[in-house]
Amino acid sequence: MSVNTTDLRFVTFTLLGVPGLESFHSVISAPLFIMFICSVIGNPLIVYIILSDRGLHAPMYVFLSMLAITDFMLSLCVAPQMLAIFWLNSQIVHFSRCVIQMFFVHFLSYMETGVLVAMAFDRYIAIRQPLRYSTILTGPVITRIGLVLVARGVFVVTPCVYLVARLPYCGHEVINNSYCDHMTIAKASCGNFTINSIYGLTQLILAFAFDVSAITFSYIFIIKAVLKLQSKEARSKAFGTCSSHVCVISFFYIPVAFTVFAYRFGKHIPPCIHSLFSLAYLQMPPMMNPLVYGFRTKQIRDQVLKMFHKGKN
Structure with a gap:
């Protein structure tokens, strides 16, 4: 029986996890669990350290806090x-929950890439204009940058909610992944998702x-500025930061x-490869970022x- 777009409250999706590797789900879950634990411990720890140490209230660390929260x-x-x-083999997800997850997956991904741009701009100002660094990246400026990033994410992702809600669903919605995103929901429908594909891409x-x-342009200017430094120690420190x-x-x-280009153009790539790379792009940065900066x-x-020394004492 087909389900109308007006009956979305009855639509459910079956998430397959990593299709083709179902017998290895317990093995795949081990590194994912480690990544999750590292993320939920490491990122709040980074934020706590930055908030508790007044010497770390510089713009660079404010942006790092934004990245850790994201x-x-x-x-x-x-x-x-x-x-x-x-x-637990808990594969069934209702439409509303799937769409909420889709929204936040995309929104937070845009926040992540936006904060990385802000951090590149921060390094550019610190190296090109070190004497004006604190006067350019003031508290209000950083706040406005954060608000712009939030607004951009909401503005870009919100249409995706409408685009998946307008599609018809026919009662056999299967998603070849372990989470919901825009195109996996669209492809699980029984309607024409061309508009979704065009907008998404x-x-x-x-x-x-x-x-x-x-x-890229920020780092081109950064490299040019660093190479002009007279001191080898100063160049090494600049590259280190x-x-x-x-x-x-x-x-x-x-x-x-x-993930993006293989998902749309790699028709002959097995679904399990798509799924594993999408897991990597969502789970690896949250784990690695606090480790790298730590x-x-x-x-x-x-x-x-x-x-740690206080804890031992």
């Missing part, structure tokens, strides 16, 4: 449902192309690029060591 929320949005599928290309271009950010960018954009940022590393 990563923490992304993990909570996706990982518990993934683990429920892998451990267009907004991804526009948003990510802008963000990647902004980061950027290396953590470059690592974090790689962890986020490489899986995203593969180990490579001396001020944060020192605070973590102090906390």
Whole structure:
């Protein structure tokens, strides 16, 4: 029996997890669980350290706090449902819950890439205009940047809710993944999802192309400025402050690029590969970001060591 778009409260989806690898779900869940634990411990720890140490209230660490909060929320949005599928075989999700998850997955992904752009801009100002750094990136300016990122995410993702709600669903909705996103919901419908595909690809290309271009140009100017420094020690320190950010960018954009383009153009790639890469792009950055900044940022590393020493005493 077909279900009308007016009867969306009766629509459910079956999430397959990693299709084709169902017998390995318990094995796949182990690294995902470790990633989840690292994220929900590491990211709040980063925020706590930054808030508790007045020496870490510089713009760079404010943006790092934004990134940690975004990563923490992304993990909570996706990982518990993934683990429920892998451990409890809890595959059925109602339409409203699936759409809410879709909204936050996309919104938080846009927040993540937006914060990475803001952090690149922060490093650009710190290296190109070190004497004006604190006067350019003031508290109100950082607040406005944060609000713009939130507004952008809401503006870009909200149409996706309407676009999936307008599609007809026929009672056999299956999603070849362990979470809901725009195109997996659209492809699970029994209607024409061409508009969804066009909008999804267009907004991804526009948003990510802008963000990647902004980061690239920032680092071109950063490298030029660093190479002009006379002191070898100063050049090494400048590159060191950027290396953590470059690592974090790689962890986020490489899986995203593969997932987006392979999902739309890689028709011969097995569904399990699509699913595994989409899991990586959602779970790896929230785990790796606090580890990278915790180990490579001396001020944060020192605070973590102090906390462990206090705990032992």
